[in-house]
Amino acid sequence: xxxxxREFVPAAVPLGRPASSPHSLQTLASxxxxxxxxSFAIVALAWEWAGRVPVSPSFPTFGETxxxxxxxxxxxxxxxxFANTLVPLAIGIALSSVVGVAIGVAMGLNxxxxxxxxxxxxxxxxxxxxxxxxxxxxxxxxxxxxxxFVVCIMAMPVIVLNSFKAVRHxxxxxxxxxxxxxxxxxxLIGKIILRSATPVIFAGLRLGTAAGFVGAILAELLVTPTGxxxxxxxxxxxxxxxxxxxxxxxxxxxxxxxxxxxxxxxxRFLRPEKRSAS
Amino acid sequence: MIINGTRVPAVFSLLIWAVLxxxxxxxxxxxxxxxxxxxxxxxxxxxxxxxxxxxLGLTLKTFVIGSVISILAGIPIGILxxxxxxxxxxxxxxxxxxxxxxxxxxxxxxxxxxxxxxxTIILTVVLFAIWIIILDARAGAHAISPSLxxxxxxxxxxxxxxxxxxFVLSAxxxxxTGVRLGLLRAVKGVIIGQLLVSVVGFGRLFEIYSSNxxxxxxxxxxxxxxxxxxxxxxAFGLIERRVEHFASSRN
Amino acid sequence: xxGLQAQTAAPPLAADAAPxxxxxxxxxxxxxxxxxxxxxxxxxxxxxxxxxxxxxxxGKTTLLKIIAGLLQPTGGEVRVRGRAVTGPGPERSFVFxxxxxxxxxxxxxxxxxxxxLRGVPRSEREAVAEKYIASVGLKGFETKYPHELSGGxxxxxxxxxxxxxxxxxxMMDEPFSAVDEQTRRQFQxxxxxxxxxxxKTFLFVTHSIEEAVxxxxxxxxxxxxxxxxxxxxxxxxxxxxxxxxxxxxxxxLDTVEGIWQTLKRYLD
Ligand SMILES: Nc1ncnc2c1ncn2[C@@H]1O[C@H](COP(=O)(O)OP(=O)(O)OP(=O)(O)O)[C@@H](O)[C@H]1O
Ligand SMILES: [Mg+2]
Numbered sequence: 001x002x003x004x005x006r007e008f009v010p011a012a013v014p015l016g017r018p019a020s021s022p023h024s025l026q027t028l029a030s031x032x033x034x035x036x037x038x039s040f041a042i043v044a045l046a047w048e049w050a051g052r053v054p055v056s057p058s059f060p061t062f063g064e065t066x067x068x069x070x071x072x073x074x075x076x077x078x079x080x081x082f083a084n085t086l087v088p089l090a091i092g093i094a095l096s097s098v099v100g101v102a103i104g105v106a107m108g109l110n111x112x113x114x115x116x117x118x119x120x121x122x123x124x125x126x127x128x129x130x131x132x133x134x135x136x137x138x139x140x141x142x143x144x145x146x147x148x149f150v151v152c153i154m155a156m157p158v159i160v161l162n163s164f165k166a167v168r169h170x171x172x173x174x175x176x177x178x179x180x181x182x183x184x185x186x187x188l189i190g191k192i193i194l195r196s197a198t199p200v201i202f203a204g205l206r207l208g209t210a211a212g213f214v215g216a217i218l219a220e221l222l223v224t225p226t227g228x229x230x231x232x233x234x235x236x237x238x239x240x241x242x243x244x245x246x247x248x249x250x251x252x253x254x255x256x257x258x259x260x261x262x263x264x265x266x267x268r269f270l271r272p273e274k275r276s277a278s
Numbered sequence: 279m280i281i282n283g284t285r286v287p288a289v290f291s292l293l294i295w296a297v298l299x300x301x302x303x304x305x306x307x308x309x310x311x312x313x314x315x316x317x318x319x320x321x322x323x324x325x326x327x328x329x330x331x332x333x334l335g336l337t338l339k340t341f342v343i344g345s346v347i348s349i350l351a352g353i354p355i356g357i358l359x360x361x362x363x364x365x366x367x368x369x370x371x372x373x374x375x376x377x378x379x380x381x382x383x384x385x386x387x388x389x390x391x392x393x394x395x396x397x398t399i400i401l402t403v404v405l406f407a408i409w410i411i412i413l414d415a416r417a418g419a420h421a422i423s424p425s426l427x428x429x430x431x432x433x434x435x436x437x438x439x440x441x442x443x444x445f446v447l448s449a450x451x452x453x454x455t456g457v458r459l460g461l462l463r464a465v466k467g468v469i470i471g472q473l474l475v476s477v478v479g480f481g482r483l484f485e486i487y488s489s490n491x492x493x494x495x496x497x498x499x500x501x502x503x504x505x506x507x508x509x510x511x512x513a514f515g516l517i518e519r520r521v522e523h524f525a526s527s528r529n
Numbered sequence: 530x531x532g533l534q535a536q537t538a539a540p541p542l543a544a545d546a547a548p549x550x551x552x553x554x555x556x557x558x559x560x561x562x563x564x565x566x567x568x569x570x571x572x573x574x575x576x577x578x579x580x581x582x583x584x585x586x587x588g589k590t591t592l593l594k595i596i597a598g599l600l601q602p603t604g605g606e607v608r609v610r611g612r613a614v615t616g617p618g619p620e621r622s623f624v625f626x627x628x629x630x631x632x633x634x635x636x637x638x639x640x641x642x643x644x645x646l647r648g649v650p651r652s653e654r655e656a657v658a659e660k661y662i663a664s665v666g667l668k669g670f671e672t673k674y675p676h677e678l679s680g681g682x683x684x685x686x687x688x689x690x691x692x693x694x695x696x697x698x699x700m701m702d703e704p705f706s707a708v709d710e711q712t713r714r715q716f717q718x719x720x721x722x723x724x725x726x727x728x729k730t731f732l733f734v735t736h737s738i739e740e741a742v743x744x745x746x747x748x749x750x751x752x753x754x755x756x757x758x759x760x761x762x763x764x765x766x767x768x769x770x771x772x773x774x775x776x777x778x779x780x781x782l783d784t785v786e787g788i789w790q791t792l793k794r795y796l797d
Contacts, residue, residue: 035364035367035368036367036371038368039367039368039369039371039372040371042368043372056390056391058390058391059390059391114288115286115288115291116291116294117291118288118291119288119289119291119292120291120292120295123292123504123508126462126465126504126507126508126510126511127500127503127504127507127508128465128466128468128469128470128503128504128507130382130466130469130470130473131469131473131480131484131496131499131500131503132500133473134473134484134485134488134496135310135488135493135496135497135500136310137488138488138491138493138496139308139309139310139493140310171629173625173627173628173629174629174631176594176599176623176625176629177623177625177629177642178646179599179616179617180597180598180599180617180621180622180623181617181622181642181643181646181690181694182617182618182619182643182646182647183646187646191645191646192631195631195633196631196632196633198633206378207378209378210377210378210379210380213379213380214380214381214382214470215382216380217380217382217383218382218470218473218474221382221383221385221386221474222473222474228383232383232386233386236386236389236390241390244386244387244390245387248383248384248386248387251380251383252375252379252380252383252384255378255379255380256375256378256379259378270633271633272633272635272674273632273633273634273674273675273676
């Protein structure tokens with residue numbers, strides 16, 4: 001079996017194919033932001049249209065959803081719910097980042113640890129650990145501890161395996177270079193191995209964060225609703241669909257921002273070569 | 279690792295974990311973890327019940343249908359994105375959003391729209407699996423050598439011929455990777471969907487077990503699901519290796 | 530053959546130079562069973578540029594890495610100034626075929642890395658690195674990152690890094706294999722200048738007969754794997770002439786031809 005993690009950040013690809021479209025369209029197509037806005041507008045319009053038809057009684061329009069989102073932001077109910085959700089999530093992600101990277105790096109540096117650890121984490125990575133959630137809720141209730149635990153269980157395997165792979169795939173020539181300039185073991189690990197592993201470790205952190213979000217929301221939806229999960233379930237039971245959709249959209253936006261934020265931290269502090277690239 | 283001069287494959291470390299599980303279970307450290315042996319006893323018991331086979335059948339059915347939809351829709355979308363820059367720019371932000379979004383939050387929407395049945399679970403599977411398939415098919419389409427595309431033009435291939443005979447085949451290594459990752463996500467989707475719908479399949483069994491505090495039963499089901507996921511992963515890894523010579527001979 | 534014999538028969542220019550590196554009965558069998566070196570004995574005189582030349586896969590890199598202390602031999606030993614080598618040492622530095630630059634570090638940090646590892650304070654090591662960056666012709670590129678440089682420039686950073694630690698012996702494993710012909714020639718000139726300037730011992734590996742003859746004082750011809758020394762050639766060129774003149778000089782042409790004839794025997 002091979003580890004199944006990967007960087008999902010798509011590689012930058014040159015798009016300079018000659019287009020046969022008219023000039024204005026061509027300039028539009030070459031501006032990534034313009035197209036992004038167009039793309040968003042198309043989806044918003046389609047959503048609005050589908051809500052007006054309506055395709056289903058439980059499908060609100062885009063406008064209603066946006067209004068619900070702003071009203072929940074204004075009356076403070078959404079921020080409060082997010083705090084409830086995000087605090088255990090942040091703790092869980094911080095915990096699994098530290099512990100997970102440590103375990104993964106240890107597995108990458110030491111063959112015995114690797115022998116012992118890699119198979120179990122590969123199994124855990126492939127396994128639908130979400131099924132553990134009801135069990136945990138059953139055992140420990142739906143307190144902060146349980147949520148933290150759920151987040152850790154979901155986030156850990158991918159973080160561990162990515163860190164392991166990153167360390168294991170340190171370019172051999174860089175290690176030889178370090179040795180030939182007489183680096184001792186701590187220097188070799190600190191100045192070469194960990195630095196060269198950073199991008200893949202961070203890819204793992206982003207994947208782990210995404211998995212942690214899935215787990216946190218799942219835990220909130222499953223048994224006793226709390227946090228954002230509470231808004232979702234409650235609005236659903238009272239058929240207040242705009243609120244329900246708004247809460248869900250909010251969660252997705254926050255998770256995307258969170259993950260983008262991680263990428264920003266990485267670029268800002270750990271990847272100077274990316275910053276200077278024009 | 280090498281013990282007494284013989285190489286011990288790493289898979290054997292799982293046995294140690296199994297022993298640890300048994301010990302922790304026997305010591306009764308936490309009600310969360312019953313001993314492995316009693317769990318396996320329960321597993322044998324559960325496997326004999328029709329409820330289990332119903333659940334397994336539903337799981338496999340929704341898993342297969344959802345995966346097939348994801349593959350059949352995801353690959354063409356991905357390849358088109360890889361070949362058409364405008365389409366790529368329109369869709370990529372959404373694909374990137376959904377690939378890392380907490381999709382469990384979207385399941386309630388699917389439930390609100392499609393009810394508490396198989397359709398919802400199938401759609402959850404699609405929701406989990408399709409994005410990575412799209413992204414990898416797109417990467418595969420980017421990896422197609424321009425000379426191959428020109429060759430197709432020179433020999434007068436129609437768009438459909440170029441798509442089915444050239445793009446899909448030469449993007450195959452990436453597509454297969456995407457499908458394997460997609461299937462793993464689909465396994466998670468089929469479980470999360472059932473957990474949230476909770477009135478059919480394994481979701482219903484989990485509901486019954488957890489309301490009756492039957493930890494061993496829950497773990498027994500988990501073992502089945504873990505085994506299923508590992509089997510899919512391993513089987514697909516083998517297929518992928520067969521296609522690898524493709525990738526190496528492609529450039 | 531005639532040219533070659535004429536060369537080997539001629540009195541070597543620096544025959545009295547003391548060997549700084551001695552290789553005695555060296556063999557290397559890789560774990561897979563590949564026998565890369567078989568009982569090699571060689572010595573490298575101080576202050577000269579010695580080139581290892583031989584067919585691809587004959588074990589040049591292996592030999593160089595053993596001397597560098599990066600690989601352990603299966604038999605025999607290497608002595609540097611009479612002391613047996615057990616690992617890398619401060620008196621030896623290495624220029625890698627694939628550059629081995631750290632992509633996350635600037636040119637100056639890469640060049641100063643050897644000193645950084647020795648705990649030299651930042652301002653001090655950067656001053657040294659700056660000097661060598663300038664002497665390899667990269668002045669003004671100190672704050673660039675490796676991915677912003679061309680292949681030839683990257684290799685110059687590798688060279689600056691090897692020079693900055695002020696080792697007595699600089700080993701270079703095909704440093705020019707990844708650069709284009711023009712850069713390569715330019716680089717050869719720079720190297721000759723550095724060799725004259727730095728008074729160090731250079732161990733150089735190349736595939737190219739012309740390059741070997743052009744830059745070296747001595748050429749060690751290695752046979753096919755498992756490698757043995759098949760010939761040692763002292764090169765004696767009028768170093769003060771113009772590059773074009775050297776390349777047209779009979780001694781240059783004869784030596785190139787002689788080596789080619791020797792190597793051809795292994796190809797048949
Ligand atoms: N780590 C290794 N394990 C097993 N065999 C190896 C290893 N490294 C090199 N070899 C083998 O040892 C032989 C000598 O390799 P080496 O790299 O020293 O050759 P070389 O003369 O530097 O070749 P080139 O000119 O292509 O760089 C080759 O046949 C190679 O396949
Ligand atoms: Mg070599």
